[in-house]
Amino acid sequence: MIPTDSDYHREREAPGRDELVKRVRAKIDALGVDYIYYQYISITGRVMGKAAPSRHWETQARKGVQTWMGGVSNVAANFQGELIGFNSNAMECIALPDPETFVQLPWDKRIGRVFCTLYYGLEDPDQPGEYYEHDTRGNLKRFDREFRQANNGLYLKVGLEPEMLWLRPKEGEVQPFEGTTKPYAYHIGQFEEVREVWKQVSDYALAMGLDMIQGDCEDSPGQVELNYQFDDALPTCDRLTTYRQICAEVARQRGLIACFMAKPYMGVPANGCHHNCSVWTGGKREVQQLTDGDLPGMEENWAYSVGGTNEFESTKGDWLPTELGHHVLGGSLKHINALTALGASTVNSYRRFNDFGMWAPIGANWGLQNRSCAIRVSAPDRFEFRAVDSMVNPHLFCGALLKAMDDGIKNKVDPGAPESRNVTEIWMGGEEEVNVIPLNLHDALLALEKDDIIRSAMPGKFHDLYQEYKRDEWTRFLREVTNWDVEQYLDCVP
């Protein structure tokens, strides 16, 4: 029997939703938007979805858009050619738009986008209309709500530092690309080489609600980092997704490659994506007028949390956080190995850690301004996760962070004293004991498997799906003969 009361129905009937749907219609008409992308996030952070004419907005906002269940795993097949996680006869799920995320695309003003939350189809035999547990964005929304409820309104704010490379395609078998700048960090001369690129990215970003705060050239060829203002977890993750889409569009227009791969070159720093964190009470959402005139989308895209109290930051005037801050750090540290499987999610991510001395952390510990640790208190008001790169699915990672922090607070987990030694040097020296994070994807996946708290951020069948997807990636890697193999072994015996 088709249910009439389910997560899907409750969301559709949520107070104020009809009003939001009408406000989107007013924006569609005022902006002349003819088509809408109905987007959701796959387990690896890819943007998936469908486009539909905007004249159907009300119907689609009411019913949602149907999509094959396996979209969440990128419709990918394993190395044996079988679909991962789902078969071709799997049912459809429902992508129900979150109207407040509607915004016009600045590069094609006839198109708008809206993020969706996924639900099991109403014909599903087991869970009709229930939350679809492979939807990392939908999960983050719920985990964020639960975290606030469980901790007297405490909430997480996150600020991201996505590094990426602007590359130019070129002929070449091993590296069919080259940097658009020299690897001179902070050099305005190099930043000037990509001036038109970063200006265009920033203009598009402002037009989609990203409050850009700073940017520079970093120390890899073509490497640029542009930062936007930190905010609550969900909007911050949505904005990273949007930022990567913007870069992809600018690359398309200019015949470049917008590369978020963790480590395309050895010997120079990789594309990290530090997650800066603090925990807050109070404050309110306030719309920031980032551009002149009417906002080209729902005001909520331009809203940021302002005011309130940073409960991480001690008022004692040193860099050590409050007692609550210590517990938040403690929880994060306790689960750092499993978190690494999500923050450093690809085979290639681990080349970043193994290229020692290139700023990437390896210590499974925390330190004050200590860049060799996976967790660094980088200023008295925040700490950062450094074992994360720009391939991350931020919704998944932040959902897991909330679970780790919640564990830390509930169980008053003590993170111990901050590490002041350079973990990388000690590790390379090999004489002293030091805790390190997993240094390859296989070990990280084993750590993830053993961590029930982090697995609670991957409910239902999601953890198994993730393992299946990522273990297949590992197996594919093992099944390659690389240039390195040939150089190393071709004629080395007798």
Ligand SMILES: Nc1ncnc2c1ncn2[C@@H]1O[C@H](COP(=O)(O)OP(=O)(O)OP(=O)(O)O)[C@@H](O)[C@H]1O
């Ligand atoms: N209280 C806070 N909570 C969460 N994020 C914050 C907070 N304050 C600042 N941020 C965010 O932290 C980031 C700071 O990046 P910035 O490059 O200045 O620092 P950094 O980590 O010291 O630099 P690097 O890692 O390159 O040495 C920005 O994205 C900003 O929005």
Ligand SMILES: [Mg+2]
């Ligand atoms: Mg940082």
